[in-house]
Amino acid sequence: MAVPRERLDIGALEIHADSSGHEGILTPAALGFLAQLHRRFDATRQQLLQARRQRQAGYDAGGLPDFRADTAAIRTSDWQVAAIPAALQDRRVEITGPVERKMIINALNSGAKVFMADFEDSSSPTFANQLDGQINLRDAVAGTLEFQSAEGKSYRVGDNPAVLVVRPRGWHLNDKHFSVDGEPMSGALVDFGLFVFHNARALHGRQRGPYFYLPKLEAMEEASLWDEVMAAAEDDLQLPVGTMKATVLIETLPAAFQMDEILHALRGRVVGLNCGRWDYIFSYLKTLRGHRDRLLPERAQVGMTAPFLKAYSELLIQTCHRRGAFAMGGMAAQIPIKGDPAANEAAMAKVRADKLREVQAGHDGTWVAHPALVAVAQEIFDQYMPTPNQLSMLRQDVSVSREQLLAAPSGTISRAGFDNNVEVCLRYTAAWLDGLGCVPIHHLMEDAATAEIARAQLWQWLHHGGLEFSDHAPIDFALFDQALAAHTHLLRDSEHPGAARADAAAALLSALTHADTLSDFLTLPAYDQLA
Numbered sequence: 001m002a003v004p005r006e007r008l009d010i011g012a013l014e015i016h017a018d019s020s021g022h023e024g025i026l027t028p029a030a031l032g033f034l035a036q037l038h039r040r041f042d043a044t045r046q047q048l049l050q051a052r053r054q055r056q057a058g059y060d061a062g063g064l065p066d067f068r069a070d071t072a073a074i075r076t077s078d079w080q081v082a083a084i085p086a087a088l089q090d091r092r093v094e095i096t097g098p099v100e101r102k103m104i105i106n107a108l109n110s111g112a113k114v115f116m117a118d119f120e121d122s123s124s125p126t127f128a129n130q131l132d133g134q135i136n137l138r139d140a141v142a143g144t145l146e147f148q149s150a151e152g153k154s155y156r157v158g159d160n161p162a163v164l165v166v167r168p169r170g171w172h173l174n175d176k177h178f179s180v181d182g183e184p185m186s187g188a189l190v191d192f193g194l195f196v197f198h199n200a201r202a203l204h205g206r207q208r209g210p211y212f213y214l215p216k217l218e219a220m221e222e223a224s225l226w227d228e229v230m231a232a233a234e235d236d237l238q239l240p241v242g243t244m245k246a247t248v249l250i251e252t253l254p255a256a257f258q259m260d261e262i263l264h265a266l267r268g269r270v271v272g273l274n275c276g277r278w279d280y281i282f283s284y285l286k287t288l289r290g291h292r293d294r295l296l297p298e299r300a301q302v303g304m305t306a307p308f309l310k311a312y313s314e315l316l317i318q319t320c321h322r323r324g325a326f327a328m329g330g331m332a333a334q335i336p337i338k339g340d341p342a343a344n345e346a347a348m349a350k351v352r353a354d355k356l357r358e359v360q361a362g363h364d365g366t367w368v369a370h371p372a373l374v375a376v377a378q379e380i381f382d383q384y385m386p387t388p389n390q391l392s393m394l395r396q397d398v399s400v401s402r403e404q405l406l407a408a409p410s411g412t413i414s415r416a417g418f419d420n421n422v423e424v425c426l427r428y429t430a431a432w433l434d435g436l437g438c439v440p441i442h443h444l445m446e447d448a449a450t451a452e453i454a455r456a457q458l459w460q461w462l463h464h465g466g467l468e469f470s471d472h473a474p475i476d477f478a479l480f481d482q483a484l485a486a487h488t489h490l491l492r493d494s495e496h497p498g499a500a501r502a503d504a505a506a507a508l509l510s511a512l513t514h515a516d517t518l519s520d521f522l523t524l525p526a527y528d529q530l531a
């Protein structure tokens, strides 16, 4: 629930960082806008985070997520989301990437229909990364974005760039560099507030937004908060109600039970839902962390054809299309492999298979992590989706039960899978602490969501006790400590991103893995250490 609007007052907003170079973004008016967002909406955010903790306590005590009784009427009644703008009618391939200057230009020029500029899973939220990202996006919107590489290559945005969609941080993250009345600000409100303050009117004038991807929601009330925030911002910026559009990632297990409710909460501005598969797997692990009968096999065995993931994606398609919203697919983790044509072809074949599954299931578009994958995904969608979208595929054949969404697939845990989880989590955390939010490891894209899977699996396998590898050797903490020490040594002496942070990352991963409770997010304790 919003508190009444107050006079613009930035007296109480403080910036705890050296903001030189960012004055054009951190103008007094922009800071006043942020302060106002905080005062109106942060109390509600805190209540919603408390509600998450209460629900998790219920799951830890043996409860399981379920469809809500109090919202049954939303699920059973007939209603549709608002009309989808022309610029978002065809979203067959969307490229995602961090808000780094060169990458933004490459993404806008990639041939993808949409570019999701990511302040979230693929960003390490240093003050410089987030604020430089705002400068880069402001320049992109103004049409002045250019870049000159150290090697002398010039970059500029070409004709017909991808449509820009921005993903702010989730509700759980504070931004320690901004406080209002002595309280830290929400990272989500900082990212959203600065972006709309500087760009909303220009984008609206061109009928190109502003458009958002909303991450990690767990309940319809969290979607309602975004709706209120956007409505208030539209009012302040004198834009028509519903100008700001949202696509919501369904990437938590609790949210899978509230897809209709989330669409309904945002029905005046929602454009679709997206299968954020990596965070969804992480959320399954975290939500059911206390349930020994629902442990997952090693992450290489948990693909989208696993029954619980197939059920979730089909329910998403059915729910979206019934309401006139797009059902977006997700990210295959494979990226191009240079210098090994056979390995590259095998990786591309996996991407093609994933996109084929998505388009045939009824998804209206998909994500790719790298410019070289745009054509790969587009070829499949062009062949199987000759229309701009497939809203008319209602998937009335689908019937998904609570049990199907919750059923753990069978599988095994190998020594290699255990070791890979240690390596990936260590290397990713080290890179993140060094300011890099997305890295290639063994030819796969690894970001905050994929690293969380590795971390949560290690914790579960070790804390439930008595588990064995496929060769029947016991899984125990001594093995974890040995693997962590070995990988820390290797990373320290390597040229991998984050090598200089190997020890800090190892200490964090060790503490999180040995702790009695699975920490809600890796990025919360890691953020305390981020320079």
Ligand SMILES: CC(=O)SCCNC(=O)CCNC(=O)[C@H](O)C(C)(C)COP(=O)(O)OP(=O)(O)OC[C@H]1O[C@@H](n2cnc3c(N)ncnc32)[C@H](O)[C@@H]1OP(=O)(O)O
Binding pocket: 095, 096, 097, 098, 102, 103, 104, 106, 107, 118, 121, 122, 278, 279, 331, 335, 336, 368, 369, 370, 371, 438, 439, 440, 444, 445, 446, 447, 449, 450
């Ligand atoms: C779970 C989720 O949330 S998924 C969404 C979040 N994750 C992402 O967005 C992943 C984004 N992808 C990336 O960050 C990168 O592709 C990585 C880290 C996986 C691999 O990066 P690299 O090893 O640097 O890739 P590579 O060397 O092949 O890059 C080749 C070129 O493509 C560019 N490029 C690579 N990925 C992207 C991208 N996603 N967007 C724009 N440009 C890109 C590089 O900048 C480079 O440009 P240049 O030739 O002009 O110098």
Ligand SMILES: O=CC(=O)O
Binding pocket: 121, 249, 251, 275, 276, 277, 278, 279, 280, 330, 331, 449
């Ligand atoms: O954000 C996407 C995901 O898969 O997580």
Ligand SMILES: [Mg+2]
Binding pocket: 121, 215, 249, 251, 276, 278, 279, 449
């Ligand atoms: Mg995610």
